[in-house]
Amino acid sequence: MSAMVCLQHVTKEFTAGKQTVRAVDDVSLEIERGEIFGVIGYSGAGKSTLVRLINALESPTSGTVVIDGETITGRTERQLRPVRARIGFIFQQFNLLGSRTVAGNVAYPLRVARWPKERREARVAELLEFVGLSDKARQYPDQLSGGQKQRVGIARALATSPGLLLADEATSALDPETTRDVLDLLRRVNTELGVTIVVISHEMSVVSYLCDRVAVMEAGKVVEEGDVYTIFSSPQQPVTRRFIATALHDRPGPDVVQRLRERHRGRIVTFGVRDGHGSGTFLSEQFRAHRVDGSIVYGGITDIGAKPLGSLTFELVGTEVDVDALLVTMREHTDVVEYGGPLTPTDTTVDEATADAATDDDARVEVAR
Amino acid sequence: MTGTEMLPLLWTAIGQTLTMVVSTLAIGGLAGLALGVALYTTRPGNLLENKPVSTVLNAIVNVVRPIPFIIFITAVQPLTIQVTGASYGTASVIFPLAIMATFGTSRIVEQNLVSLDPGLIEAARAMGAGPLRIIGTVIVREALGPLILGFTFLFVAITDMSAMAGAVSGGGLGDFALTYGYQRYDYVVTWVAVGVIVVIVQLAQLLGNRLAARVLHH
Numbered sequence: 001m002s003a004m005v006c007l008q009h010v011t012k013e014f015t016a017g018k019q020t021v022r023a024v025d026d027v028s029l030e031i032e033r034g035e036i037f038g039v040i041g042y043s044g045a046g047k048s049t050l051v052r053l054i055n056a057l058e059s060p061t062s063g064t065v066v067i068d069g070e071t072i073t074g075r076t077e078r079q080l081r082p083v084r085a086r087i088g089f090i091f092q093q094f095n096l097l098g099s100r101t102v103a104g105n106v107a108y109p110l111r112v113a114r115w116p117k118e119r120r121e122a123r124v125a126e127l128l129e130f131v132g133l134s135d136k137a138r139q140y141p142d143q144l145s146g147g148q149k150q151r152v153g154i155a156r157a158l159a160t161s162p163g164l165l166l167a168d169e170a171t172s173a174l175d176p177e178t179t180r181d182v183l184d185l186l187r188r189v190n191t192e193l194g195v196t197i198v199v200i201s202h203e204m205s206v207v208s209y210l211c212d213r214v215a216v217m218e219a220g221k222v223v224e225e226g227d228v229y230t231i232f233s234s235p236q237q238p239v240t241r242r243f244i245a246t247a248l249h250d251r252p253g254p255d256v257v258q259r260l261r262e263r264h265r266g267r268i269v270t271f272g273v274r275d276g277h278g279s280g281t282f283l284s285e286q287f288r289a290h291r292v293d294g295s296i297v298y299g300g301i302t303d304i305g306a307k308p309l310g311s312l313t314f315e316l317v318g319t320e321v322d323v324d325a326l327l328v329t330m331r332e333h334t335d336v337v338e339y340g341g342p343l344t345p346t347d348t349t350v351d352e353a354t355a356d357a358a359t360d361d362d363a364r365v366e367v368a369r
Numbered sequence: 370m371t372g373t374e375m376l377p378l379l380w381t382a383i384g385q386t387l388t389m390v391v392s393t394l395a396i397g398g399l400a401g402l403a404l405g406v407a408l409y410t411t412r413p414g415n416l417l418e419n420k421p422v423s424t425v426l427n428a429i430v431n432v433v434r435p436i437p438f439i440i441f442i443t444a445v446q447p448l449t450i451q452v453t454g455a456s457y458g459t460a461s462v463i464f465p466l467a468i469m470a471t472f473g474t475s476r477i478v479e480q481n482l483v484s485l486d487p488g489l490i491e492a493a494r495a496m497g498a499g500p501l502r503i504i505g506t507v508i509v510r511e512a513l514g515p516l517i518l519g520f521t522f523l524f525v526a527i528t529d530m531s532a533m534a535g536a537v538s539g540g541g542l543g544d545f546a547l548t549y550g551y552q553r554y555d556y557v558v559t560w561v562a563v564g565v566i567v568v569i570v571q572l573a574q575l576l577g578n579r580l581a582a583r584v585l586h587h
Contacts, residue, residue, distance in 0.1 A: 084497045093486075093488050108496065108506075
């Protein structure tokens with residue numbers, strides 16, 4: 001069975017005056033049928049252009065786009081319309097037609113597809129039921145909350161039963177609680193209707209909650225790609241580490257380390273928590289075996305793809321020999337970051353990614369806003 | 370002039386003015402809507418982006434629109450005779466009125482469409498809609514409220530132009546006020562003409578506001 005989406009060396013350039021900007025730079029990707037695939041990157045990384053190449057709103061400068069086994073590159077505008085009609089698309093700003101009711105908005109793609117009135121009405125009722133907005137059918141979009149608007153957007157995108165749904169920053173205009181509702185709805189779309197979903201986001205938490213696999217984009221290129229747990233547990237690129245730090249918040253930054261050292265007399269050490277390693281019982285067993293007392297002073301564990309991931313920072317109290325022996329054992333099982341104690345601070349061991357995450361990244365997020 | 374003398378003349382003048390304004394609004398409004406949509410959609414980055422067409426249309430609109438209407442009527446008179454077969458009378462002035470209204474309308478339409486959220490057009494494209502469908506069901510439909518208000522504004526402008534057309538030969542309330550009021554130093558006649566025009570314009574404004582409010586469902 002062929003992939004749902006296959007991009008082969010796709011490049012997209014935009015020319016404005018004499019300047020040429022390469023928004024997407026030689027990207028090759030395969031998105032399998034039935035999966036939820038995330039594309040993450042900062043603003044301007046090329047994610048929105050990438051998703052518009054997938055549904056043929058943009059044509060690539062070079063390279064080939066294959067959707068569901070069909071090559072769509074090189075077709076005329078008129079030939080592309082039926083291709084677009086078979087791909088659902090939801091937008092950050094919802095893009096609902098203000099002059100039409102909720103039902104009218106959901107019916108719009110069915111009108112484009114020339115469905116007869118009766119089938120159209122039945123389908124609209126079914127879709128509104130699915131997204132939980134049956135009682136809002138006669139209302140207008142400006143009477144709805146953001147979350148409700150995006151539900152209408154999802155119902156509209158699903159109207160013609162597409163096999164592929166593209167979500168371009170679909171939750172970025174929503175508050176955290178509404179975001180969760182909409183993400184749950186998207187997951188239902190995937191599991192109950194079997195729709196392949198491509199999620200574009202700048203929020204790693206969205207990707208970690210929803211996606212099976214993820215591609216990280218930077219300056220038009222896909223710099224890292226893989227299943228979400230692997231990317232989270234062993235990121236290779238600096239940009240990926242920064243994104244992960246925003247989602248996990250599990251490691252202390254330099255300023256936090258400083259305060260921990262001031263507050264605690266023991267040695268401050270961070271243990272990575274991975275699937276099968278560094279779990280709670282394993283840690284307490286090792287503490288007992290090495291006669292070391294450990295109390296948690298910082299950390300967090302997140303569920304990524306139904307597996308635990310994160311890290312815990314301990315204040316370790318015991319003889320120096322015992323603590324050293326504990327750390328040697330732990331290093332065999334998980335990653336260990338030592339911040340030293342109040343008398344012997346080992347600044348050099350503050351690992352690069354953590355320092356990066358706490359300073360550089362916060363500044364970047366501010367800029368992005 | 371006594372009331373009984375004035376009334377039949379006034380009725381005729383009102384009839385002529387309404388004929389001019391309504392016909393002009395119908396012809397110039399439709400043609401202007403088409404031209405305005407063309408100006409908007411051919412702009413760079415828009416649905417039917419087309420630099421040469423956009424440049425030519427803009428040049429034509431920019432050349433014609435600033436011509437003072439009273440001069441425009443006389444300037445296009447040879448063409449008016451060709452098209453309407455007459456050089457004077459209410460029917461003949463509808464021709465220059467409609468042309469001028471078309472260009473005026475086109476800019477009003479374009480300005481109202483520019484504020485349209487491009488995301489709506491992108492959404493319709495993403496659903497597989499073609500350009501003609503998008504123009505009809507998204508661009509014009511979504512801007513309908515402001516467009517109706519634009520057309521109401523246009524009604525007032527055409528009423529203004531029709532008074533000038535009256536001075537040149539078209540008849541109507543402008544002609545009535547000038548011939549029986551201004552030239553005979555009979556201010557009462559002028560004021561009656563002014564009063565009637567104010568009432569017509571107010572009624573049109575009221576109707577326009579009502580329609581727009583309905584479309585905007587507020």
